[in-house]
Amino acid sequence: MDSFSTLIRTASREQHEEVRGSTFMSDLLGRKLGVDAFARYTEQLWFVYGALESAAARLTADPVAGPFVRPELFRMASLEQDLEYLRGPGWRSGISALPATLEYAERITECARDWPAGYVAHHYTRYLGDLSGGQIIRDTAEKAWGFPKKGDGVRFYVFEQISNPAAFKRSYSALLDAVPGDELERQRVVAECKRAYALNNAVFEELGAEFPLTA
Numbered sequence: 001m002d003s004f005s006t007l008i009r010t011a012s013r014e015q016h017e018e019v020r021g022s023t024f025m026s027d028l029l030g031r032k033l034g035v036d037a038f039a040r041y042t043e044q045l046w047f048v049y050g051a052l053e054s055a056a057a058r059l060t061a062d063p064v065a066g067p068f069v070r071p072e073l074f075r076m077a078s079l080e081q082d083l084e085y086l087r088g089p090g091w092r093s094g095i096s097a098l099p100a101t102l103e104y105a106e107r108i109t110e111c112a113r114d115w116p117a118g119y120v121a122h123h124y125t126r127y128l129g130d131l132s133g134g135q136i137i138r139d140t141a142e143k144a145w146g147f148p149k150k151g152d153g154v155r156f157y158v159f160e161q162i163s164n165p166a167a168f169k170r171s172y173s174a175l176l177d178a179v180p181g182d183e184l185e186r187q188r189v190v191a192e193c194k195r196a197y198a199l200n201n202a203v204f205e206e207l208g209a210e211f212p213l214t215a
Helices: 004-011 013-020 023-029 035-059 076-087 099-114 116-132 134-145 165-177 183-210
Strands: none
Touching (some): 035 134, 099 116, 116 134
C-alpha cells in the first residue's frame, strides 16, 4: 500500500497542475503582467499565511498538527518585509483581501479550530508548494523587475533556515506518513488537500479578473 505522503502527492497532482496552469500565473511567469500584479498576489499571501501561522501557536501541542509547526517555515515576517518594499511603509492600510482569499483563510482557520488533520492538508499544500514551485516565481520576479537576488520583494520565497530543501521534504514526508488515523481519515485529508488547491485556484481566477491582459 502506498505511503500517506505518496497518496497525498498523487491524488492532488491534477489540482496542482490546474493551479500552475491558471491564466494569472501563466501571465505572471510569462512576464506579461507588471509588478503591481505581483504585489497584489503578495497581499493575498499575507492573508492566507496569517491564517496558517496565527493558528500555529495553538496547535503546537496537538498530537496531529503539532509536529508540523516548524518555525523554519514561517513566512509572515518575510511577507511583511516584501510588502513594505512593494507597497511602502503604510502598506497595512492599503491592502485588501479578495473574496476568494477570505474564503481560503476562513477555511484554514476553521480546520485549525475543529480538525487539526485538515489544517495539515492546508499546511502541506502551501508550505511545500512555495518551497518548491515558489522558486520559479522568485526567479521570474528578480529577472522581470530587477529585485535584489533573494532580497527585498522576494524574501517570502527564501527559506533561509532550510539549507537542504530536498532533505527537508523527505523529513516532511515522514511526518505525513506518521499522521494518525484510519483509511477514512486519510481520504478526508486527501480531499482537503484537493479543496486547498481549489481555494488557491479561485484566488488566481479573481486575480486574473483584476489583471486581464488587454490588446
